[in-house]
Amino acid sequence: MRWSQTLIPTLKETPAEAEILSHKLLLRAGLVRKLTGGLYTFLPLGVRVLRKVEQIVREEMDRSGALEVLLPTLQPPEIWQQSGRYEAIGDGLYKLRDRAKKEWVMSPTAEEVITTLAAGEINSYRQLPATFYQISVKFRDEIRPRFGLMRAKEFIMKDAYSFDATEEAAMSSYRKMYDAYQRIFNRCGLKNFPVEADTGVIGGNLSHEFMVPAETGENEIVFCEACGYAANLEKATSGIPKTAAREVGPTPEKFATPGVVTIEALTKAPHSVPANRQIKTLVFIADSKPVLILVRGDDQLNEAKLASVLGTTVFRPAETPEIFDALGAHPGSLGAVGVTKFPVFADERLRGANGMTTGANEDGFHFNKVSLERDIPGARWADLRTVGAGEPCAKCAKPLKIQRGIEVGHVFMIGSKKYSEKLNAYYLAEDGTRKPCVMGCYGIGITRTLQSIIEQSNDKDGIVWPLTVAPYQVCITPLGVASGSAVMQLAEKIYAELQARGVDVILDDRDERPGVKFKDADLVGFPIRLGIGEKSLAKGEVELKRRGGTLTPVLAAAAVAKVCECLAAGGAN
Ligand SMILES: [Zn+2]
Structure with a gap:
């Protein structure tokens, strides 16, 4: 190509719209231009890099045995309602109406469509395993699109879906994709590492994210240098000890705490209750009903963990009037002692704890000498707290570290309940019975990968492209x-x-x-x-x-x- 005959509109000045370095360089090097928030035009150089990244992805998908297909981006909402994701993704889903006022969905991923395909085409165990992939434009109604291609309304994604006869076979398909992802990101010249991840609204029980370490990343990764444990903060656990039990009296005792409405305030004289002897009671509204969440006073609730415990991402903190209606007290005096009308979930770290202090559901009063199992017998136990840096690794007890990263790929083991059963993807097994296909799904943000390469590979003069993806x-x-x-x-x-x-x-x-x-x-x-x-x-x-x-x-x-x-x-x- 002759420079004079292509379009490479480099910029001396950094456009004000760009917040992070890779975004600035995308614009300055003439790879993309912004149309409007979250929407970008790829210029000739940008397209060249895009095609090279896509080609690496395509080659490794083909090598892993996956079959390339191309699914419609415009999808009927009925299949989304069938899978339950129409509700679960909620406003994140782009919807539009046609001239007959019929509603359509603009695809953010394609589990529903591919499962519908499998339902029609896969009949026998002889056709399994089968993995399909596509590289196409996807849509997400981002509230706050930002950082250029990192969080856009429209983006290019490679999505793949595996169908297997058994859990065991599905694990092998999962492994193949996992290995292909490592090859892909290595070939793109990206330093990256897989971490255990939350399964979120896609659902399922095993998941890894491929992370590119970067200060500007939107994810926090908990990792152990000693044993290699690595997990997204949304999922990470640690070996931090549970709350020590103490000798206590037979029943909770109510005491006056006028004006004390924070954990911090209760740690001060005259009460002097350390945060680790307090129970923090949070009220959320899920399915239009109040839910009480208990974590230790010095711990933070992890909302991603709460989502997987509640089985939905559609929940929100309760408003003060809703809290007063439900519990008869205002925030700062809340507790779960004697509460039977609403579900109560308690963090595992509180299991077995006694001698604890919590709000009495009466403004200006708290209980002490609270024993979790005895006084809040209806509580369901779950891992709900957020891990902190320096806590001991659950595997090897060495201190954990936390760093930021950009998620460029995600692999999920889904199983059969989430899509196959709901959308009727069954096959005839060797023994003559009908069984649901066991599914996995796998995504790579192509446009985000492109920008991640720039975020990781640059110097004071500009971008330093790895040879494999240079324009x-x-x-x-x-x-x-x-x-x-x-x-x-x-x-x-x-x-x-x-x-x-x-x-x-x-x-x-x-x-x-x-x-x-x-x-x-x-x-x-x-x-x-x-x-x-x-x-x-x-x-x-x-x-x-x-x-x-x-x-x-x-x-x-x-x-x-x-x-x-x-x-x-x-x-x-
Ligand atoms: Zn470790």
């Missing part, structure tokens, strides 16, 4: 473009030869100052730049520069061979 691998930069000049003749010759060898090469034939050309090439981040100027050419040399490396003079006659050698050796880095 062009080589940029030839003649320092004068007068047609017929020795410099331009050589540039044209090398350009033609590299093209003939199948190298992705761009010729910067713009009539610009050398400084502008070099700056642009570094900003866009071509792995190899070949500079051709009169001075060095007088010595029979050209200048080869790897992105981020030093300038090396090479003989003009050997330039093509040298570039090819560089590419074969893995390019710039």
Whole structure:
């Protein structure tokens, strides 16, 4: 490609709209342009990178035995209602009406459609296992689209779905995808690691996210350097000890706490109850009904864990009037002692605890000497707390660390209840019985992966593309473009030869100052730049520069061979 004949609108200044570095570089290097919040146009260079990432994904999916399909993006809401996700995703789902006022759903993923396909096409165990994938545009009604392609309303995703006869076979399909994901992100030049993840609204019982470590990531990852344990904060557990039991009196005792409405205030004199001897009582509204959640005073509730305990993401903190209606007291004096009308969920860390202090459901009063099992017998136990840095690892007791990351891929083991049974994807087993297919589903955010590569691979001058996904691998930069000049003749010759060898090469034939050309090439981040100027050419040399490396003079006659050698050796880095 000749630079003068494509569109690479690089920017000197950083657009005000961009908050994080990769977003700035996407815009400055002329890869994308914003149409409006959460919607981006891909320019020619951006499309080239996109296609390369897609191709790596496609090759590894094919290699794993998955079959490429293409499913409709516009989908009937009925199948979404059948799976229950119409409600579960709620406002995150884009919906539109056609001229007959019929409603349609714009697909964020395609479990319902692929399961409908399986229901129609898979009849016998002989057709299993089967894994299908597609690379297509997806939609999500983001409240707050941000960070460029990281959280957009429209994005490109690879989604795959496996169907198996047994749980065991499904695990093997899961493993294949997991391995393919590692190969994909490695080939994209991304440092990444898989972490145990929450299964969220997709449902299921086993899940891993592939995370790219980055300060700007929206996920927090809990990990143990000693044993390799790694989990999303939404899912992570630790080996932190349960609350110690003590000797206490036979019944809770009510005591006056006028004006004390926080955990913190109760730790102060005259009460002096440490936070770890208090029960924090939170009230949520799920399915239009109050639910009481108990965690220790010094712990934080993890809402993702609460979602999986409640089996829905459709819940919210109760408003003060709703709380007063339900419990007869205001926040700050709440507790679960004697509460039988509403479900109570208590964090595992409180199991067996006694001698605890909690609100008495009477403004200005608390109970002490509360014994969890004795005084709140209806409580259901669950892991509800958020792990903190420095807590002991559950596997090896070494201190856990927390770091931020960007989720670029997600694999789920789903089983058969969530979709196969609801959408009738059954097969005839070898013993003649009808059984639901065991499913897995697997996503890669293609556009997010692209931006993650930039977020991870850059320097002060711009993007540093890994060779595998660079928009062009080589940029030839003649320092004068007068047609017929020795410099331009050589540039044209090398350009033609590299093209003939199948190298992705761009010729910067713009009539610009050398400084502008070099700056642009570094900003866009071509792995190899070949500079051709009169001075060095007088010595029979050209200048080869790897992105981020030093300038090396090479003989003009050997330039093509040298570039090819560089590419074969893995390019710039
Ligand atoms: Zn460990």
